[in-house]
Amino acid sequence: MADPRGFLEVHRVAAPERPPQDRVRDYAEIYGTLPEDELRHQASRCMDCGVPFCNNACPLGNLIPDWNDLARVGDWKKAISQLHATNNFPEFTGLICPAPCESACVLDIDDDPVMIKQIEYWTINKAFDEGWVVPEPPETRTGRHVAVIGSGPAGMAAAAELNKVGHRVTVYERDEAPGGLLRFGVPDAKLEKWMIDRRIEVLEQEGIEFVCDVEVGTDLSVERLRGEHDAVVLATGSRIERDLEVPGRDLDGVHFAMEYLYCRNRWVADSQGRPARKAEREISAAGKRVVVIGGGDTGMDCVSNSLREGAEDVLLLDVYPEVPEGGRYPNTPWPIQPRRLVTTYALEEGGERRFGRQVLGMEGENGHVRRVIAREVSGESSRTLVPVEGSEFAIEADLVLIAVGFTNPEHEGLLDGLGVAYDSRGNVKAGTFTTSVDRVYAAGDVRVGASLVVTAIAEGRRCARVVEAALR
Ligand SMILES: Cc1cc2nc3c(=O)[nH]c(=O)nc-3n(C[C@H](O)[C@H](O)[C@H](O)COP(=O)(O)OP(=O)(O)OC[C@H]3O[C@@H](n4cnc5c(N)ncnc54)[C@H](O)[C@@H]3O)c2cc1C
Ligand code: SF4
Known part of the structure; x- marks a missing residue:
């Protein structure tokens, strides 16, 4: 200094x-x-x-x-x-x-x-x-071949580190392009996708092979996967969304946030001439009264997309209490990271956030959602919420997006096919990145549950070290 x-x-x-x-x-x-x-x-x-x-x-x-x-x-x-x-x-x-x-x-x-x-x-x-970021392929190859399943930040980091030490690495991705949630969750307003393409190009020039549009466990059998590779790294994320078990959940117009975000990210890609799959079901906020349930990153990204589409109005309901002056709840003092931000990019652009609101259900007309029923609550965590008596209210809504987190990775298909063990939260059990199945490793959200990009990169790097030690 x-x-x-x-x-x-x-x-x-x-x-x-x-x-x-x-x-x-x-x-x-x-x-x-x-x-x-x-x-x-x-x-x-x-x-x-x-x-x-x-x-x-x-x-x-x-x-x-x-x-x-x-x-x-x-x-x-x-x-x-x-x-x-x-x-x-x-x-x-x-x-x-x-x-x-x-x-x-x-x-x-x-x-x-x-x-x-x-x-x-x-x-x-x-x-x-x-021009200082240039491909740096390894000088020699070890003759070992590693498969990385999933091309989110955890998979990309694991692939980069394993390739660096000379292993041949193939990354399999079921979506049409690599990047995981960086590409299909996070909106372009936060991260333009050419930045992912730029980095993938460097990784490809270093020798990593990216194979997209392949769902491992379905399009590529687990037997073939294991037979053709010396090690397998699972980096498939944690994608089962937490649901709201409330009346009216099955009405038309009530969707998980990720269905909407995948649609919007594909729409933006298509509008820019980038390859994009057609969404199975188009979901649009244009001209609608939108209610977003959940105040984390996913909820905020729904707000920002809805505003860009021209929603009539956007209301975000957050079950947690208002962020106190200074930006920290008493249970997250320095140096702990605050759970909620005082303001975020999305709410600066429009829409409204109401803290301490718990959704009780949805009502509809002709099978389509028309209003959300909610009440005020106090308490700092989902376990200590106390309803405020007589505070129930209704909000008109044409589109409801549920963004209350993710519970665990998808078990069906690849993970069950491999027979990996799970922990009590349903994540792949891999204390030291090593799963219960020989030569199969896990990193990122699939191992620790929904987290952050920085955690996923760190996971991929640490997992690569364990795989490298085993292969040597
Ligand atoms: C909407 C949203 C916004 C977010 N915003 C932020 C943010 O601003 N900052 C931040 O730090 N974090 C953010 N996060 C969290 C962050 O994106 C994740 O924690 C991170 O991407 C996890 O990385 P990962 O590689 O473990 O999994 P993912 O990014 O989920 O990648 C997993 C990949 O595996 C693929 N896959 C799954 N199964 C198979 C299969 N059988 N065969 C082939 N491929 C398969 C998936 O298609 C996917 O591409 C956000 C999350 C969401 C949902
Ligand atoms: S804690 Fe802050 S001031 Fe101290 S070394 Fe880190 S960045 Fe610098």
């Missing part, structure tokens, strides 16, 4: 974003970057703490104080090599990570945290612009 007074003299500024009223008219990325001078100034706020809580909070163990200092002096080439040493895909985390590192930054105790995410994003953008 060359500037010991940096954090006293420089104040955090807001990361640039396109104005909500402009960006809501298109699907282009909403985030921008600070000018280089300003960013280097911001990096000088880092105190290079003796105990860097930022580093500890990052699932990847990113060497944050080190690259903050390299950013401060403008040594971007060294900064990107430090960043790539622990994170294969900083362009994804730099954009959409909720940044547990910033929540844990020591400055966040009584000031604003260092702009770690913005520094990360700037560094990787600079590296791509300068």
